Every structure is written in C-alpha cells, then in structure tokens.
Amino acid sequence: MSVEVRIPTILRTFTGGQKAVHGNGAxxxxxxxxxxxxxxxxxxxxxxAERLRRFVNVYVNDEDxxxxxxxxxxxxxxxIVVVLPAVAGG
Amino acid sequence: xxxxxxxxxxxxxxxxxxxxISDARSRSGLIVRMRRLGGGSAPSLTAVLKIAxxxxxxxIAHAREDHPDEACGVIVGPEGSDxxxxxxxxxxxxxxxxxxxxxxxxxxxxxxxxxxxxxxIVIVYHxxxxxxxxxxxxxxxxxxxxxxxxxxxxxxxxxxxxxPVSVRSFRIxxxxxxxxxxxxxx
Numbered sequence: 603m604s605v606e607v608r609i610p611t612i613l614r615t616f617t618g619g620q621k622a623v624h625g626n627g628a629x630x631x632x633x634x635x636x637x638x639x640x641x642x643x644x645x646x647x648x649x650x651a652e653r654l655r656r657f658v659n660v661y662v663n664d665e666d667x668x669x670x671x672x673x674x675x676x677x678x679x680x681x682i683v684v685v686l687p688a689v690a691g692g
Numbered sequence: 693x694x695x696x697x698x699x700x701x702x703x704x705x706x707x708x709x710x711x712x713i714s715d716a717r718s719r720s721g722l723i724v725r726m727r728r729l730g731g732g733s734a735p736s737l738t739a740v741l742k743i744a745x746x747x748x749x750x751x752i753a754h755a756r757e758d759h760p761d762e763a764c765g766v767i768v769g770p771e772g773s774d775x776x777x778x779x780x781x782x783x784x785x786x787x788x789x790x791x792x793x794x795x796x797x798x799x800x801x802x803x804x805x806x807x808x809x810x811x812x813i814v815i816v817y818h819x820x821x822x823x824x825x826x827x828x829x830x831x832x833x834x835x836x837x838x839x840x841x842x843x844x845x846x847x848x849x850x851x852x853x854x855x856p857v858s859v860r861s862f863r864i865x866x867x868x869x870x871x872x873x874x875x876x877x878x
Contacts, residue, residue, distance in 0.1 A: 612838050689793070689837065691831035
C-alpha cells in the first residue's frame with residue numbers, strides 16, 4: 603500500500619505521461635519528497651520555498667490541505683492526493 | 693504564429709488591425725465579432741475551435757451578467773475528444789474586474805465530476821471587461837491546461853448592455869500564445 607498522487611495534465615511531462623504515481627510518507631511533504639525521487643522536478647512545480655505554490659491546489663482525500671496543515675497534512679496508506687493547478691488569469 | 697498585438701485598452705474600439713472581422717448575429721440577438729483568420733490568400737491556421745452556437749451565446753450571456761467583473765467557466769467534453777459538450781459556469785473567487793480565479797472547492801467538485809464521467813476541460817473561458825479579447829500577461833503566466841482552448845469574451849465595447857462583443861480563441865503553451873479560428877456550428 604502507498605499513497606496515490608493524481609497528476610494534472612500539465613505535470614505529466616515529469617511522470618512519463620502517467621496520470622497517477624505512488625509514494626510513501628506520513629505527511630504530504632514526505633510523499634512529495636518520495637515521488638520526486640522517481641519523478642525528478644515534479645515537487646518543484648508544487649512546492650516553492652517549503653510552501654505550497656500559490657496557484658496549486660492540493661487535496662488529501664477531498665480535503666484542501668490549506669485547511670489541514672499544508673505540507674504537514676497527515677497521509678496514510680490508501681490515501682488519495684489530488685494536485686490541481688488553479689484555473690486563474692487576469 | 694501570430695505576432696503579439698499591441699494592447700490598446702484606451703482606444704475607443706478594438707485594434708483589429710487589417711484583419712477581416714465577421715459580424716454574426718447570434719441567436720440571442722447580440723452582434724458577435726469573431727476574428728476569422730486565414731481567409732483569402734493568407735496562410736490559414738491549422739488550429740480551429742469547433743463550438744456550438746448555444747455555447748458561444750451562453751459564454752457571452754455570462755460575461756454580460758457579471759460585467760464589470762470578469763466571468764469565468766469551462767466547457768468540458770469527453771477525454772481526448774476535443775469536443776466541448778457541457779458548459780459549467782464557475783464562481784470567480786476574486787470577483788474582480790481585472791482578475792479571475794476558480795473557487796478552489798468548486799473546481800475540485802468539477803474535477804471529481806469530470807473524473808467520474810471520463811471528461812476533461814476542453815475550453816477555459818473568461819471575460820475581459822475593459823480590454824481586448826487577447827490573453828493578458830497574467831493569463832499567459834497562469835495558463836495550466838495545455839489541452840484546452842482559451843476563449844476570451846470582451847465586453848469592453850458594450851458592457852452589460854446590448855451591443856457588439858468580441859470572442860476569440862487561443863492556445864497557450866509554455867508561454868506562447870497562438871490564436872485559432874472559431875468554427876461555430878448550429
């Protein structure tokens with residue numbers, strides 16, 4: 603078992619086109635560190651200066667992590683993490 | 693690729709340049725100015741957005757309702773089809789005349805609906821309420837749906853009242869903007 607991370611289209615260049623990758627960790631931070639080992643550069647598109655990027659939304663089991671600890675949000679085997687770039691502009 | 697057109701927000705009408713503009717009366721009685729590129733002997737663009745007239749009308753109606761704030765939404769369709777079938781209005785969490793951002797929880801709900809139905813975003817649309825229907829620098833830097841057509845509706849000319857509006861479609865990939873023709877189907 604592990605945590606499933608759903609990857610948006612724009613970041614699939616880092617995953618060889620895969621829609622989802624798997625990682626291990628007790629927090630979102632650890633899971634992102636783990637998947638970045640096999641998908642180098644992916645984490646940098648989600649995290650900046652040890653914080654979630656402003657225009658990237660991340661959900662753990664339907665919960666927006668901005669309200670559940672950010673990168674410290676707890677994760678467990680079987681959890682699903684969804685990464686969604688904000689749709690925004692001017 | 694199209695050369696970047698100058699922004700000319702203070703001009704009384706849009707800087708259409710020398711290009712032909714077709715005025716079409718939409719079902720709702722609005723004059724829609726859609727740029728048609730590649731006519732005549734000019735080299736034609738390979739990119740085309742095919743879209744139903746009812747969807748064009750619905751985007752324009754939304755833009756006018758929310759004027760002077762920017763309206764935003766999507767038209768989704770079957771994954772990989774490039775066919776826009778279902779229009780979903782989205783809340784502009786910023787409620788701003790110069791910025792839009794999908795409300796995050798609503799966007800997540802849309803994601804779950806699309807995942808369950810095997811759909812994806814085919815069109816991201818939003819309005820410009822004081823400037824031309826061309827991607828702003830912010831639009832370009834935040835564009836993150838590489839499979840999508842970016843449609844911009846400008847209500848700058850007529851505001852919320854009846855009158856001409858401009859509708860244009862673009863691809864935005866890695867910071868490069870490419871305008872495409874709009875083929876409206878009945």
